[in-house]
Amino acid sequence: MVKKRSKHYNFAFLDEGSKRVIRRALLKAVAIPGYQVPFGSRELPIGRGWGTGGLQITLSVIGPGDVLKVIDQGSDDSVNALSIRNFVTACTGVETTTDSGEATLIQSRHRIPEAPLKAGQIMALQVPMPEPLRLVEPHEAVTRVMHAEMDYAPMWLALYESIVRTGDIELGADYPVMVEDRYMMMPSPIPRFDNHKLHMSPALFLFGAGREKKIYALPPYTRVVSLAFDDHPFRVESTHGRVCRLCGAADVYFDEFFDSATGGRLYQCSDSGYCEKRRRAGARATEPAAPTA
Amino acid sequence: MNNITGNPAFALELNELTVRYGPGCPSCGESPESLDRNRCPVCGSVWAVRGVSLRAREGETLGIVGESGSGKSTLMRALHLDEAPTSGAYFLDGGEENLFGVSPRRRRYIRDSLLGMVYQNPYLGLRMFFSSGANVAEKLIAAGSRNVRGMTERAEYLFRYMEIPFSRVKEPPRNFSGGMQQRVQIAKAVANNPPVLLLDEVTTGLDLSVQARVLDLIKRVQREFGVTMIVVSHDLAVVRLLADRTAVMRDGVIIEQGLTDRILEDPRHVYTQTLVNSML
Ligand SMILES: Nc1ncnc2c1ncn2[C@@H]1O[C@H](COP(=O)(O)OP(=O)(O)OP(=O)(O)O)[C@@H](O)[C@H]1O
Numbered sequence: 026m027v028k029k030r031s032k033h034y035n036f037a038f039l040d041e042g043s044k045r046v047i048r049r050a051l052l053k054a055v056a057i058p059g060y061q062v063p064f065g066s067r068e069l070p071i072g073r074g075w076g077t078g079g080l081q082i083t084l085s086v087i088g089p090g091d092v093l094k095v096i097d098q099g100s101d102d103s104v105n106a107l108s109i110r111n112f113v114t115a116c117t118g119v120e121t122t123t124d125s126g127e128a129t130l131i132q133s134r135h136r137i138p139e140a141p142l143k144a145g146q147i148m149a150l151q152v153p154m155p156e157p158l159r160l161v162e163p164h165e166a167v168t169r170v171m172h173a174e175m176d177y178a179p180m181w182l183a184l185y186e187s188i189v190r191t192g193d194i195e196l197g198a199d200y201p202v203m204v205e206d207r208y209m210m211m212p213s214p215i216p217r218f219d220n221h222k223l224h225m226s227p228a229l230f231l232f233g234a235g236r237e238k239k240i241y242a243l244p245p246y247t248r249v250v251s252l253a254f255d256d257h258p259f260r261v262e263s264t265h266g267r268v269c270r271l272c273g274a275a276d277v278y279f280d281e282f283f284d285s286a287t288g289g290r291l292y293q294c295s296d297s298g299y300c301e302k303r304r305r306a307g308a309r310a311t312e313p314a315a316p317t318a
Numbered sequence: 319m320n321n322i323t324g325n326p327a328f329a330l331e332l333n334e335l336t337v338r339y340g341p342g343c344p345s346c347g348e349s350p351e352s353l354d355r356n357r358c359p360v361c362g363s364v365w366a367v368r369g370v371s372l373r374a375r376e377g378e379t380l381g382i383v384g385e386s387g388s389g390k391s392t393l394m395r396a397l398h399l400d401e402a403p404t405s406g407a408y409f410l411d412g413g414e415e416n417l418f419g420v421s422p423r424r425r426r427y428i429r430d431s432l433l434g435m436v437y438q439n440p441y442l443g444l445r446m447f448f449s450s451g452a453n454v455a456e457k458l459i460a461a462g463s464r465n466v467r468g469m470t471e472r473a474e475y476l477f478r479y480m481e482i483p484f485s486r487v488k489e490p491p492r493n494f495s496g497g498m499q500q501r502v503q504i505a506k507a508v509a510n511n512p513p514v515l516l517l518d519e520v521t522t523g524l525d526l527s528v529q530a531r532v533l534d535l536i537k538r539v540q541r542e543f544g545v546t547m548i549v550v551s552h553d554l555a556v557v558r559l560l561a562d563r564t565a566v567m568r569d570g571v572i573i574e575q576g577l578t579d580r581i582l583e584d585p586r587h588v589y590t591q592t593l594v595n596s597m598l
C-alpha cells in the first residue's frame with residue numbers, strides 16, 4: 026500500500042542535520058556492538074515514552090524505497106502501531122506491509138517477529154530503559170565506568186542473590202544479554218522467548234531510547250548471550266502444550282485471553298502478521314480452539 | 319631506590335609510596351621538614367603517606383603500627399589499589415608491572431584475584447543489604463565463577479571455617495555483631511585464596527574475648543592458607559601476636575622497621591620506645 030507523502034515536512038519529518046546526528050550515533054553504535062551511544066534526542070509530534078527513540082531511528086534510516094512494518098506488542102493493528110505507521114507514511118510515502126518477510130525496515134515495540142529475519146533487514150526497537158546496570162547502580166556516571174571496566178560483578182551478584190533467595194532469576198521481559206562477551210545490554214522489553222532471535226541474526230538491530238537519549242546496535246551476526254549461570258541456565262517463557270486458536274501455531278509467543286464462555290484460557294499468536302500469513306496459506310487451529318483450564 | 323621491576327625474592331614490594339591529599343605547593347613539595355606533622359601549613363595539603371617502602375616474602379606477615387592518623391589505612395587502600403597514589407611503585411610476586419600504573423580493568427582483576435582486604439570499617443568492605451553468603455560469592459563472581467552451587471558451597475565452607483553459624487548465611491551482615499561482620503569480611507577476603515591478604519584494624523572495637531577469637535582465626539588462616547599478610551593495628555599486642563616483622567609509622571613516615579621481636583625488645587626510635595613502654 027503506497028500513500029502520498031505530505032509536502033509540508035522534509036522527507037521523513039526530521040531535517041537532514043538531525044538525521045545526520047542520529048546516523049552518526051548509529052554508525053558508532055554499529056561499530057561497538059552493545060555499547061550505548063549518547064545522542065541528541067529530537068522532539069517529535071508524539072509523546073516521549075511512546076517510542077520516540079525507535080521512531081527517530083526509523084526516520085533517520087528510512088529511504089523512499091523501503092518497505093515498512095510497524096509492530097506494537099506483536100500487533101500491526103494496535104492504536105500505537107497504526108499512528109506510528111500513519112505518521113511515517115505521511116512524511117515519507119513509503120510502502121508498508123504486515124508481512125515481516127517483505128519488510129526492509131521493521132519498527133517494533135516488545136516483540137521480534139516469529140519468522141526468522143533475513144540479511145538486509147533492519148529492525149528498529151523502542152527502548153524505555155537502556156541501562157541494564159540501573160538495577161544495581163543508580164548513577165549514570167558510575168554505570169558508564171562499570172561498562173568501560175567491564176565491572177559486571179554487581180549485576181551477576183544480584184542474579185545470584187535472586188537465585189539463592191527465591192530459587193530463580195526474577196527477571197521477566199527485557200532480560201539482559203552479553204554482547205560479544207563485552208557489553209551487557211538490555212534487549213528492550215521483548216519477552217525472554219525472543220532473546221535468542223538476537224543471536225547471530227543476519228539482520229541489523231538498532232535500539233533507540235528517546236527519553237534516555239541513548240542508541241545502541243547489534244550488527245548482523247553478532248554473538249548475543251542471555252545472562253545465566255552454568256548450573257542455572259537461561260529459560261524462556263513456557264509455550265508448552267499451547268496452540269494458537271486461530272492458526273494452530275505452536276512454539277510461538279502467545280497472547281493469553283480469558284474465555285468468559287468456558288472460563289478457560291485461550292491463546293493466540295502475539296505476532297499478528299505471522300498468524301495472518303499462516304491463515305492466508307490455509308493454516309487453521311487443529312482442534313476447535315480447545316480451552317485449557 | 320625506585321626499581322622498574324619487582325624483586326623475585328618478594329611476594330609484595332612497595333617502593334617510595336607517597337599519598338598526598340590536596341594540591342601540594344613548592345613549600346611542602348621541596349622540603350618535607352616544613353610540614354606540621356603531616357600537614358603543610360602553607361597550602362593545607364595532607365601528606366598522609368610519605369616515601370613508604372615495604373617488602374614481604376611469601377607467607378610472611380608484616381605488621382604496621384602507629385597512632386591514629388599516622389597513615390595506616392591510606393597505605394592499605396593504596397595496597398588494595400582502591401585509590402591512585404601520588405607516587406610510588408608496587409609489585410607483586412616479583413612481577414614486571416608497576417601495579418599503580420595498570421589499566422582500570424587490569425587493576426580490577428588484580429584486586430579481585432590476587433588481593434583480599436578486610437577494611438577497618440566493615441561498611442566499606444561489605445554490602446550490608448545483601449546476604450552474607452552473597453558477600454562471599456561477590457568475590458568469586460568477580461574472579462569469574464558462574465556456578466551458583468559451587469559458590470554457595472564455597473561460602474558455606476568458609477562460614478564453617480570462620481565459625482559463623484550456617485543459619486546466618488542468608489542474613490545480611492547489617493544484622494550482625496561487629497565480630498561477626500569481621501568474620502564475614504575475612505571469609506570474603508580469602509574466598510579466592512588470594513596470595514596477599516590486607517587486614518586493617520580487624521579487631522579494633524571488639525570485646526577482648528571476641529578479639530581473641532578473631533585473632534585465633536587469623537592465625538589459622540595464616541598457617542593454613544599460606545598467604546602473605548599485611549596487618550595494620552594501632553595495638554602493638556595484635557602485631558606482636560601476628561607479625562614476623564613490624565614497621566612503625568608516624569605522620570605518614572616509617573620511622574623504624576625490623577623483626578617484631580627486635581622492635582619490642584630493643585626499640586631504637588624514641589617514639590617506638592614510648593609505644594612499647596605504654597604497652598607493658
Ligand atoms: N580523603 C582524604 N582527604 C584528606 N585527608 C585524608 C583523607 N583520608 C585520610 N586523610 C588524612 O590522612 C591522614 C592519615 O589517615 P589514615 O586514615 O590513613 O590514618 P590511620 O593511621 O589509618 O588512622 P586510624 O588509626 O585512626 O585509622 C590523616 O591525617 C587523615 O586525616
Ligand SMILES: [Mg+2]
Pocket residue numbers: 390391392438519
Ligand atoms: Mg585507619
Ligand SMILES: [Zn+2]
Pocket residue numbers: 342343344345346347358359360361362363
Ligand atoms: Zn604545601
